[in-house]
Amino acid sequence: MKKKVDAVIIGAGPAGMAAAVSLRENGIKNILLVDREPVAGGILQQCIHNGFGVHHFKEELTGPEYAERYIDQINKNKIDLWLDSCVIDIEKNQDDTKTVVVLSKERGINYINTKAVVLAMGCRERNRGNINIPGSRPAGIMTAGTAQKLVNIYGYLPGKEVVILGSGDIGLIMARRMTWEGANVKAVIELQSYPGGLNRNIVQCLNDFDIPLYLSHTISNISGNDRIEEVEVSPLDENFEAIKSKSFNLKCDTLLLSVGLIPENELSIKIGVKLDPVTRGAYVDKNLMTIVPGIFSCGNVLQVHDLVDFVSEEAKICGASVAKYINNKLEKSKEIPLQKRNLVRYVLPSKVEIGKPALLSLRPMHPAKNMTLTVKTNSSVELFKRKYKNIFPSIMLRINIDVVPEDTEFVEIKFEKE
Amino acid sequence: MIDKYDVIIIGAGVIGAAIARELSRYHLSVAVLEKEIDVSFGVSKANSGIIHGGFHAPPDTLKGKLVVPGNRKFDRLCEELDFPFERNGELMVAFSEDEISTLQFYYDRGKKNNVPYLEIIGKERLLELEPNLNPDVECALYAPSAGVICPYEYCFALIENAKQNGVNVITGEKVIELKKNAGIFEIKTEKNNKYSALYIVNAAGLFADEIARMVGITNFKIVPRKGEEYLLDRRVGKLVKRVIFPCPTKKSKGMLIIPTVDGPVMVGPTALDIEDKVDFSTTRDGLKTVFNHAQKLVPSIRSTDAITSFVGLRPAATSNYSIISKFFSIIKSFTGTKPEYIDGDFIIGRTTVSGFINAAGIQSPGLTASPIIAEHISDALLKDGLKLEKNPAFNPIRKRKVKHLRSILDEKNFSEVEKLVKENKKYSNLVCRCENVTEAEIVAAIKMGHTTLDGIKFATRAGTGRCQAGFCTTRILDLIHQETGIPVEQITKKGPGSEIVLTPLRKGRDG
Ligand SMILES: Cc1cc2nc3c(=O)[nH]c(=O)nc-3n(C[C@H](O)[C@H](O)[C@H](O)COP(=O)(O)OP(=O)(O)OC[C@H]3O[C@@H](n4cnc5c(N)ncnc54)[C@H](O)[C@@H]3O)c2cc1C
Ligand SMILES: Cc1cc2nc3c(=O)[nH]c(=O)nc-3n(C[C@H](O)[C@H](O)[C@H](O)COP(=O)(O)OP(=O)(O)OC[C@H]3O[C@@H](n4cnc5c(N)ncnc54)[C@H](O)[C@@H]3O)c2cc1C
Numbered sequence: 001m002k003k004k005v006d007a008v009i010i011g012a013g014p015a016g017m018a019a020a021v022s023l024r025e026n027g028i029k030n031i032l033l034v035d036r037e038p039v040a041g042g043i044l045q046q047c048i049h050n051g052f053g054v055h056h057f058k059e060e061l062t063g064p065e066y067a068e069r070y071i072d073q074i075n076k077n078k079i080d081l082w083l084d085s086c087v088i089d090i091e092k093n094q095d096d097t098k099t100v101v102v103l104s105k106e107r108g109i110n111y112i113n114t115k116a117v118v119l120a121m122g123c124r125e126r127n128r129g130n131i132n133i134p135g136s137r138p139a140g141i142m143t144a145g146t147a148q149k150l151v152n153i154y155g156y157l158p159g160k161e162v163v164i165l166g167s168g169d170i171g172l173i174m175a176r177r178m179t180w181e182g183a184n185v186k187a188v189i190e191l192q193s194y195p196g197g198l199n200r201n202i203v204q205c206l207n208d209f210d211i212p213l214y215l216s217h218t219i220s221n222i223s224g225n226d227r228i229e230e231v232e233v234s235p236l237d238e239n240f241e242a243i244k245s246k247s248f249n250l251k252c253d254t255l256l257l258s259v260g261l262i263p264e265n266e267l268s269i270k271i272g273v274k275l276d277p278v279t280r281g282a283y284v285d286k287n288l289m290t291i292v293p294g295i296f297s298c299g300n301v302l303q304v305h306d307l308v309d310f311v312s313e314e315a316k317i318c319g320a321s322v323a324k325y326i327n328n329k330l331e332k333s334k335e336i337p338l339q340k341r342n343l344v345r346y347v348l349p350s351k352v353e354i355g356k357p358a359l360l361s362l363r364p365m366h367p368a369k370n371m372t373l374t375v376k377t378n379s380s381v382e383l384f385k386r387k388y389k390n391i392f393p394s395i396m397l398r399i400n401i402d403v404v405p406e407d408t409e410f411v412e413i414k415f416e417k418e
Numbered sequence: 419m420i421d422k423y424d425v426i427i428i429g430a431g432v433i434g435a436a437i438a439r440e441l442s443r444y445h446l447s448v449a450v451l452e453k454e455i456d457v458s459f460g461v462s463k464a465n466s467g468i469i470h471g472g473f474h475a476p477p478d479t480l481k482g483k484l485v486v487p488g489n490r491k492f493d494r495l496c497e498e499l500d501f502p503f504e505r506n507g508e509l510m511v512a513f514s515e516d517e518i519s520t521l522q523f524y525y526d527r528g529k530k531n532n533v534p535y536l537e538i539i540g541k542e543r544l545l546e547l548e549p550n551l552n553p554d555v556e557c558a559l560y561a562p563s564a565g566v567i568c569p570y571e572y573c574f575a576l577i578e579n580a581k582q583n584g585v586n587v588i589t590g591e592k593v594i595e596l597k598k599n600a601g602i603f604e605i606k607t608e609k610n611n612k613y614s615a616l617y618i619v620n621a622a623g624l625f626a627d628e629i630a631r632m633v634g635i636t637n638f639k640i641v642p643r644k645g646e647e648y649l650l651d652r653r654v655g656k657l658v659k660r661v662i663f664p665c666p667t668k669k670s671k672g673m674l675i676i677p678t679v680d681g682p683v684m685v686g687p688t689a690l691d692i693e694d695k696v697d698f699s700t701t702r703d704g705l706k707t708v709f710n711h712a713q714k715l716v717p718s719i720r721s722t723d724a725i726t727s728f729v730g731l732r733p734a735a736t737s738n739y740s741i742i743s744k745f746f747s748i749i750k751s752f753t754g755t756k757p758e759y760i761d762g763d764f765i766i767g768r769t770t771v772s773g774f775i776n777a778a779g780i781q782s783p784g785l786t787a788s789p790i791i792a793e794h795i796s797d798a799l800l801k802d803g804l805k806l807e808k809n810p811a812f813n814p815i816r817k818r819k820v821k822h823l824r825s826i827l828d829e830k831n832f833s834e835v836e837k838l839v840k841e842n843k844k845y846s847n848l849v850c851r852c853e854n855v856t857e858a859e860i861v862a863a864i865k866m867g868h869t870t871l872d873g874i875k876f877a878t879r880a881g882t883g884r885c886q887a888g889f890c891t892t893r894i895l896d897l898i899h900q901e902t903g904i905p906v907e908q909i910t911k912k913g914p915g916s917e918i919v920l921t922p923l924r925k926g927r928d929g
Contacts (some may be wrong), residue, residue: 088848108836108840124885125888127886128886129726135700136698139918143888146892154919156922226912266884
């Protein structure tokens with residue numbers, strides 16, 4: 001089937017849904033939202049714990065409840081939503097429009113001609129192959145997210161004696177979830193010297209259940225032929241090499257991996273979008289447009305967010321820019337580079353606009369105490385300054401900087417010890 | 419009740435499968451007994467998938483003699499059996515004067531083995547053929563007749579065709595006892611089932627020595643040689659068109675760069691002699707070795723592009739007395755110390771026990787030689803007195819039940835996709851999103867009897883991509899359950915003991 005629209009939004013997670021609603025609010029009617037899952041909501045549907053929406057809705061919701069709020073708005077606005085529909089290709093056309101190829105369970109193969117595309121595909125989890133854990137390849141090893149889906153959506157417990165590698169939030173939440181379902185979570189093992197997830201999750205998911213967290217440790221071997229039987233845990237030296245002489249073994253029937261998320265940008269790469277090697281999300285300008293005109297990106301596919309509230313906020317801004325683009329009103333003013341320095345792992349967007357204020361997202365390289373974050377121009381005009389008692393890589397900072405003065409050549413962002 | 423057959427083949431790897439298909443040309447009752455839950459779950463699932471040109475093995479070995487005739491059979495086999503095969507050629511590259519003389523040595527060896535169109539090519543042409551190679555290369559030995567196949571699909575195709583022609587293939591049936599009684603072989607399996615046959619073909623891969631020992635043959639031992647391989651993300655693209663070998667050293671054949679027939683590039687394998695026949699573990703050292711070597715050949719290869727790894731064990735045979743006696747110390751009547759077979763060579767054919775035929779020690783280039791090994795085995799059976807009467811109804815053609823959506827998408831042949839979806843709606847339901855595998859393909863695999871996650875992975879590639887089954891596991895569990903009625907908690911990765919989930923928490927779905 002062939003179809004012509006103004007915008008295709010790929011992914012109906014919180015990012016895609018908020019972008020679609022925002023497009024509608026900005027007067028763009030002819031849009032199509034597609035998701036390969038049978039329900040909208042993205043990763044939220046399997047996050048049945050509380051803690052979503054504190055900023056955005058000023059109340060604590062579960063993942064599905066948060067999703068429901070947006071699904072209601074999608075329905076109310078009669079936004080065309082195709083489920084069980086996967087985007088398999090995007091192509092550029094001569095006239096600058098794009099063709100999005102969608103394979104849909106109900107509708108077969110479809111070619112959607114569109115002026116703009118919003119990339120909102122979210123993330124996938126890093127898996128064993130990505131981190132190359134040595135050892136055998138038995139059953140019982142899976143990502144924490146797969147386990148979450150099995151437990152929360154399918155109603156099956158993957159195992160009873162559990163070790164978790166990685167202290168990302170999904171891993172921590174699954175430690176608690178598996179314990180509640182009667183499993184014995186023996187340990188959470190973390191490569192870094194600090195936890196990967198939010199502090200509140202360390203307290204509520206590990207400490208409350210006396211689950212030990214081994215920092216600066218890794219799993220150096222996996223054994224078991226049919227099903228996993230044991231993991232070897234080793235402390236790490238300063239070069240992140242396992243100290244085998246100090247290793248110990250933990251018996252288990254399940255190993256969950258919570259070792260990071262990778263933005264799902266394979267489609268984006270195919271159409272020429274350039275990625276930041278640090279975030280593995282697209283390089284975008286302040287309108288959240290990628291280097292390919294007409295292709296925008298928001299949500300976890302752009303940068304891994306820890307709070308869904310910020311996803312919705314980012315997607316809303318994205319939707320507004322896309323609307324301008326469609327109406328040929330996206331003014332292209334002078335942009336200058338935003339350079340990260342000391343301790344800033346990444347900052348987004350990578351450019352700021354002369355004569356405008358800007359909203360920046362960033363993360364530090366590692367935890368630190370009593371740091372001051374400053375944003376200055378090359379002629380030392382201060383655009384932002386704030387003191388932080390503690391900074392963590394697990395907590396994304398969102399800051400508003402002042403208007404960038406005329407004649408600035410570049411802007412610098414850095415942390416400094418007080 | 420005892421099931422009686424003319425011939426029982428023990429082992430359903432590529433060798434047992436090729437023999438089964440070969441014997442199905444004749445009026446015979448044939449069974450294949452396989453201990454694993456599916457076929458091709460032994461050595462044949464974890465290898466490099468190369469149909470070798472044939473310049474590696476010495477001409478006075480069976481390996482050297484059978485590799486080229488085996489290679490030649492693949493065009494016809496591929497036509498008849500419809501498995502992925504591409505003659506893309508192989509290159510052995512040299513970086514130094516020393517290595518250039520090594521190339522010359524292998525050129526001469528290849529000529530003796532009758533490798534067709536073999537030539538040594540210079541730097542310029544080499545870099546033209548393979549622009550991503552390390553620019554420091556000097557020249558290469560080029561065998562355009564080499565190719566790549568998908569090894570399990572080849573094995574599945576052989577088995578399906580053998581079944582079509584009357585062979586009985588029984589999986590999950592481990593032979594634990596084999597005796598010859600009044601001219602008839604009697605088999606007992608772990609499940610306590612009994613079978614009898616006039617002839618036995620021993621194609622038990624890593625365990626062929628143990629099968630042989632059951633009938634008193636103790637003149638060889640299988641020593642596993644471990645090989646680790648790493649698969650790169652499809653996104654990396656085809657870094658090379660041909661299989662790239664380094665010059666072998668005394669210690670090793672070296673790490674290869676393999677453009678698999680399915681698309682992604684694979685690097686490996688390592689080579690390490692081990693004792694444990696079920697040691698399928700990868701190691702940190704293996705990873706480092708593989709990537710260090712691979713980067714020397716193609717500098718842009720990165721270990722961070724690896725999406726998964728696996729281990730294959732080469733069933734290397736030895737008849738070295740000191741090794742054998744270490745393992746079979748209880749055997750008193752060991753005759754002589756002179757090895758009967760060349761160390762590391764195939765052990766094919768008749769034995770001191772009439773009616774017991776070996777197809778053992780089939781390490782590389784076993785995949786390549788498999789079709790010709792099968793012919794040698796039927797000859798050996800004939801010589802041992804089996805009547806081979808052609809079955810006029812033999813049908814050599816096996817067609818893949820369903821097309822792979824991925825290959826059609828790769829060619830951007832969207833009208834073909836439209837046609838497929840029209841014929842079978844299940845083609846529009848994507849189950850594995852990394853490798854673009856649809857419900858149609860999964861259901862067809864389940865209907866062919868692949869009811870484990872690994873079986874479906876080998877049959878369809880679902881779960882082999884970058885997310886490593888994070889996305890499709892639950893969907894495939896659903897489909898297996900739907901099609902077979904097996905309760906989800908009993909579905910396994912690769913047979914009993916490898917269940918995916920342990921306990922249902924509650925009945926049905928609760929969102
Ligand atoms: C386990 C876990 C716990 C969390 N806990 C909290 C919390 O307590 N509080 C909080 O505020 N935040 C939390 N978050 C973060 C928040 O849920 C995410 O940041 C947010 O869901 C990201 O939204 P998204 O729309 O970008 O991506 P996703 O939710 O991942 O949605 C992406 C969608 O795109 C679809 N898609 C991808 N590719 C295609 C394609 N080619 N074609 C069609 N569709 C496609 C996918 O099916 C998916 O539905 C948590 C996240 C996780 C994973
Ligand atoms: C790392 C590696 C790379 C390789 N690369 C290549 C290559 O590129 N090209 C090439 O030509 N060759 C290659 N080879 C060699 C090739 O893979 C083998 O020669 C071939 O797969 C051997 O097949 P098989 O049928 O003898 O063994 P298997 O596939 O192991 O089959 C034997 C079967 O017997 C079954 N069995 C064992 N004991 C019993 C029992 N008691 N009862 C019932 N069943 C039993 C096993 O479960 C198994 O399925 C490679 C090998 C390795 C390890």
